Amino acid sequence: MSGDDHYLPLALINILGIAGIVIWHLQGRSRPTGRLIGQILVFAGMCLVVYTGGIAPHQPDDVHTEGFAALLSKSARVLWWTHLAWTIIGLIHIYVRLNRKPREAHLILDMAVAVIYLGVALSVMGFVFGMPVASLVTTSGVVALTLGLALQNTLGDVFSGIALTLGKAYAIGDWVQLSDGTAGRVTETNWRSTNLLTVANNVVVLPNSTLARQVLTSLSRTDETHQIKLGVRFAAVQSPRLIEEAMRSVLQSSIRIVKDPSPAVALTAIDAVAIEVELQFHVASLAVGKLAKNEIIELIHGHCKADGLALALPAQSLVFVPATPCGEASAANVESRSPGAPLPGLPL
The missing domain is CATH 3.30.70.100 (Alpha-Beta Plaits)
Structure with missing residues (x-):
């Protein structure tokens, strides 16, 4: 297909991509189901146009290399990759809801979302803009190592939170007791900490790394008795x-x-x-x-x-006194007991 024949499909992809963003924002957070359905339909339409137009988003564009045509081509590919990420994330959310996963699964969802966005960003830089992905990955590794050394405590909380979530040691709403005596209901768990609501109606914020090092007793498994x-x-x-x-x-x-x-x-x-x-x-x-x-x-x-x-x-x-027959009151005195004070039995 010639370069001129690509103009209409590229324009349609741009229109659909922008329309999908507008629909996403118009639906709002109050309509998550409508947003997901709209996103899936928009991406399906973009894929149909890509297929019928003979456009390959995973390959650099050698036809449109300059001018408005190059801008149109790059924007269409960026929008396609962006909607691909949003659609995958939407499908993951649908899977979690259909399987009634616990609310604390958002830690795993956040990690999956981060991986998806990173993969799409590298794909856009490599396939759309022709940048050397290998060099970017190497540079990113050095930066990640530097940040890791600077944020050891924070990363410890993050990975401890992931381990606790995967291990399913507790769920939102469970009553738990720690080895240091702290007891409460789990109200929230995030990347850094876990919140416990105690019987005294106080919120205890525990860093995940601290929580992972303690012996945890679940008071809600298999029930809350x-x-x-x-x-x-x-x-x-x-x-x-x-x-x-x-x-x-x-x-x-x-x-x-x-x-x-x-x-x-x-x-x-x-x-x-x-x-x-x-x-x-x-x-x-x-x-x-x-x-x-x-x-x-x-x-x-x-x-x-x-x-x-x-x-x-x-x-x-009490103080030590000689033994007395069973059933008889002992004459044991209490330290500093005054004369005439009653025996150890205290009638009410």
Whole structure:
């Protein structure tokens, strides 16, 4: 096909390319589906014109080398490569939506978009403008090495974020707990950091490199139920069976804990002064953990008064005394206890 025969296809490609940009901006971010469909249709039209017009965007143009024809040819090829990048990116977004990928997959999407744009930029410089791509790649490598040395910490966060995303250690909305005690719901993850919303409604911003070095416990896999253990000490003058029954009534009376799995009462230890009990129960999520624990403590207080149970003093406040028969109150004094002070059992 002669150079004059290319004018009409080149003009059509320019018109379609510019029209696609206008449609893209007119659709706006509020209509992502419409933007993607419009982009795909425009690029399909450009490919049809390229095919019927015998134009090869991946080859340098030897026909139009100067003047308006050269400008028209180069602009058509640049627009074609640009719309190719946008169409590939659009198809990737469609794939992610159809497969209902998690929202944190935008890290991988951003990386894919960067690779696509880099490839298209090199293609435009090599195929459209005839620049030596090999030299550009070599120069870019030197620049990348220099930037890498200058931005070691930032790049560490970036690659740690990619590793955490690929490893699927957590998802947006998961409750997680770190080895340093920090716990919260994952609200955002990006190239540099991950944000946790704590129970106290504070946002903790963790650099990805720091997060990758810590032991992470997921509190939302396979569901968000969370176990809480509460220890209570009762005076040894009371029957263990009576204490166990009273604590079971406490757990059954609670409205903030879940009943499946069933809560449990474990008698963990006994000595001359106290019987130690551990209440084990689950809550629907870590967010209601404090409320449930407060309710359980309130119910323990009420049942102790109703059943005549006495709490024991903390173990740290006791001193060693000779052993006494089981079931009898120990005459153990508390450090600095004044004469006539009550025994370790503290009735409520």
